[in-house]
Amino acid sequence: MQITDNREQILLGVQRLRAMASSSHPTSPTSLGIELSIATQKSELPFTDHQQTAMEVSMESSPVQLELLPLRPSCQKAVANAGLNLWGLGFNACGIDVNQLPSTSASEEEEEAQAEAPTLQLSVLAMGKRDLIVRERGMDVVEHERAFLEVSSRVSDEEESGSARKKLRLSKEQSALLEESFKEHSTLNPKQKSALAKQLNLRPRQVEVWFQNRRARTKLKQTEVDCELLKRCCESLTEENRRLQKEVAELRALKVGAPFVISHDFYMPAATLTMCPSCERLAPHGSPTAIPPTPTASGSTLSFASKPQHFPLTLPSQSQPSAAC
DNA sequence: AGCGTGTAGGCACTTACATCA
DNA sequence: GATGATGTAAGTGCCTACACG
Numbered sequence: 001m002q003i004t005d006n007r008e009q010i011l012l013g014v015q016r017l018r019a020m021a022s023s024s025h026p027t028s029p030t031s032l033g034i035e036l037s038i039a040t041q042k043s044e045l046p047f048t049d050h051q052q053t054a055m056e057v058s059m060e061s062s063p064v065q066l067e068l069l070p071l072r073p074s075c076q077k078a079v080a081n082a083g084l085n086l087w088g089l090g091f092n093a094c095g096i097d098v099n100q101l102p103s104t105s106a107s108e109e110e111e112e113a114q115a116e117a118p119t120l121q122l123s124v125l126a127m128g129k130r131d132l133i134v135r136e137r138g139m140d141v142v143e144h145e146r147a148f149l150e151v152s153s154r155v156s157d158e159e160e161s162g163s164a165r166k167k168l169r170l171s172k173e174q175s176a177l178l179e180e181s182f183k184e185h186s187t188l189n190p191k192q193k194s195a196l197a198k199q200l201n202l203r204p205r206q207v208e209v210w211f212q213n214r215r216a217r218t219k220l221k222q223t224e225v226d227c228e229l230l231k232r233c234c235e236s237l238t239e240e241n242r243r244l245q246k247e248v249a250e251l252r253a254l255k256v257g258a259p260f261v262i263s264h265d266f267y268m269p270a271a272t273l274t275m276c277p278s279c280e281r282l283a284p285h286g287s288p289t290a291i292p293p294t295p296t297a298s299g300s301t302l303s304f305a306s307k308p309q310h311f312p313l314t315l316p317s318q319s320q321p322s323a324a325c
Numbered sequence: 326a327g328c329g330t331g332t333a334g335g336c337a338c339t340t341a342c343a344t345c346a
Numbered sequence: 347g348a349t350g351a352t353g354t355a356a357g358t359g360c361c362t363a364c365a366c367g
Contacts, residue, residue: 168356169343169344170354170355187334187335190333190334205356206355208334208335209357210354210355212335212336212356213354213355213356215335216336216337216338217353217354219336
């Protein structure tokens with residue numbers, strides 16, 4: 001469920017949790033398993049300690065254990081803000097003390113009860129400036145979330161060990177497999193995405209991003225090729241234009257001495273015309289079939305006597321042409 | 326059937342980081 | 347070792363198609 005009003009939805013979610021805690025398991029409210037995960041993209045403002053800590057939160061008469069799973073370290077300010085807003089606006093309003101550390105001294109009975117407790121798992125996905133998304137487990141997001149959490153745990157370990165945040169670089173094997181897959185299909189359906197992610201030990205989101213970037217690279221390359229082609233085409237046309245300009249100038253010069261004009265009844269693209277070597281009049285390149293068959297009734301047809309084959313010229317009525325050149 | 330709304334996926338653009346010369 | 351160029355993983359916003367009430 002995508003939501004536009006974060007506060008309302010968070011409050012709603014918490015109210016539902018509260019209802020479950022009080023109605024379903026009134027005797028063991030603390031055993032209600034709630035998993036709140038905040039999936040983040042990147043962060044410049046890392047969360048403070050409590051954000052990676054399982055917490056005991058109290059909600060009026062029904063204390064609820066709120067487990068805040070480790071955040072991906074590469075989370076961003078926007079997400080951090082969203083998370084902080086979450087606490088400030090949502091949970092604090094419900095009386096949840098997020099600063100309390102969780103009770104780690106649960107008895108075996110309590111743990112057992114907790115295992116049997118209904119787990120309404122509430123995922124709050126904070127996506128930058130985007131709306132918060134609240135989902136209940138059991139939807140299609142589960143697999144993705146699980147995969148995410150696995151990775152986030154791993155990265156969290158790295159962070160804990162003190163190493164700086166590092167950008168993930170795919171291994172050669174991973175890239176090769178992705179390339180193979182891309183050759184087969186440039187887009188993936190959710191099933192393919194999940195399968196591939198599992199195979200590569202990546203999150204589906206990473207596979208998705210890789211395919212998006214790969215498509216973008218392909219398109220960019222194709223654009224470059226097209227651009228180069230157009231550039232050459234442009235150069236060729238420029239050269240052709242230059243040549244034709246020259247030809248036009250020559251024809252104009254010829255026209256001064258020759259009374260004949262080419263009838264406009266013919267469609268004769270200029271680029272297909274050349275000089276007749278014998279008479280120095282225009283002749284088409286290639287097959288004469290490119291020439292419209294009949295001249296106008298008012299004109300007469302001229303044929304060049306010599307090879308190559310000549311094309312008909314329509315003569316203006318006022319001029320008297322010779323039978324052949 | 327038409328309409329409004331929520332959702333998912335894709336794309337364009339951008340940022341941030343890794344790598345290399 | 348510092349630095350700029352380049353490649354690429356990932357973030358963000360927008361758009362569109364589709365499902366559903």
